[in-house]
Amino acid sequence: MTRRVLVTGGASGLGAALAARYAARGDRVLVGDLAGTADVPAGASYQRLDITSEADWVAALERVRSEFGGLDVLVNNAGIAAGGRIDRLGADHWRRVLDVNVLGAVTGCRTFVPLFKEQGSGHLVNVASAAGLVHPPAMTSYDAGKAAVVALSESLRWELGPWGVDVSVVCPTFFRTNLAASLRGDDPLMDQVATRLIERSKLGADEIADRVVSAVDAKRFLVLPDRNARIAYWSKRLARPLYDRQMRGMGARIHRAELDGGAA
Template identity: 60%
Template sequence: MSRRVLITGGASGLGAALAAAFTRAGDRVLVTDRTDPADRPGAPPPGEAFLRLDVTSDADWADAHTWVEEHWGGLDVLVNNAGVAAGGRIDVLPMDDWRWITDINLFGVVRGCRTFTPMMKRQGSGHIVNTASMAGLTHPPASGSYNAVKAAVVALSETLRYELAPYGVTTSVVCPSFFRTDLAASLPGSDPLMEQVATRLISRSPLDADQIAAKVMAGVRTGRPVILTDGPGRRAYWAKRLLRPLYDRQMYRFGQRIRQGEARAEQDGADRRHGTDRPTDEQRERERKA
């Protein structure tokens, strides 16, 4: 049976991959985003409709509700996928960046759930899918803002799972680790050291958005409350739960590498001020592999 599906952040990345996957499954899909996917390379898959929606705008959410009511008369699957990236050390990332990522990654999900939960409760059915991150379950250093909002999305999703079950509404939270997407483009530039690390991890991942979307579709089909999409994420999750000393050692080691990178950056800055050239991180990496 064809489902009625609304996806936020559906113009690119995982959102676009999910939109294509739901469409291939024979579902009716409303892609929402701040930009029309038709303005990006490649036409949207057949059967998709588009509506402009900024997840920080209550008025845009009201428009989305009106569209769904008028065109479909209800909603079967809400995918709160829109999100941005922000990595930064606690003493470097400014408060404006904390407010920015919270308004999009957390309150954007809250707004979506608040908008469509009444409709799903009246129907007695529905499935809410919230995209969080492995950062919502495991919390590496120097990513406080991202970890915090994604952990909040995990907590919200678990809360709604119990709260809405009596109404026939189910909830899943998606927790991928790094995969190749354009998420790094949203990094605000406030902590260049950590953003270089994040960009490198994203670009070097062996996984792409279509592979993650396939795992999400399988999790939605079986109604899994927590959807772990990849091996590295599953290992990190279970290491934290069952092998806590190992997990702690890995996190402390990561923190030490960040400290070393910070020291190199400080030294490089001092050398530039004194006219002394030092190898770049890329040169050091090439030398390490040589």
């Protein structure tokens, strides 16, 4: 069955990999992004979409209605990387992270839920992070934002289920992508740590995208697409002393690095 899919942030990273997977199997795909048409995967169409702009979301909805006649899957993928120690992050940092990572997804859901209700079908896919389920130190803004996306998704799961609308929340750990490019240097030490974790990951966006598409097809709610995400999630739930010890160890390493002025 051909599906109609909108992927935000679909011109790079995981978004591009997801858009390419859907397009390759014959789905009608609209990529919402700020990058322009040059980076859009083959077989997909482009829509300029700043996820912090209500007007851009409305324009995307109008195009979906006119060209697709509806929508089957909305992938709220666009987001930014963030990290840093609490005393290094100012109010502008927090506003930027929450505006993009939380309110961007919220606005997408607000915009398309009426269409899904009207259809009596649809699937919201919110890309969060393992950081929305487990909360390492020195990632407060990112942890808080992604935890909010997890909570949003669970609430919408129960709210929209009676309307025939499915919800999935995707929570990977670090994988190879260009996400580190969105770091703004609010805390250079922690930016270095995040960049190193992304670059050293054994998994790339293509592998994660394959697993996400399969999970969404199966209408799975919580999508943990990599082994590290599953270990982190289940250790917190079932082996809390071990989880706490790991988090304390991370906090201690950051403390030592700050005192030494070196890398964590």
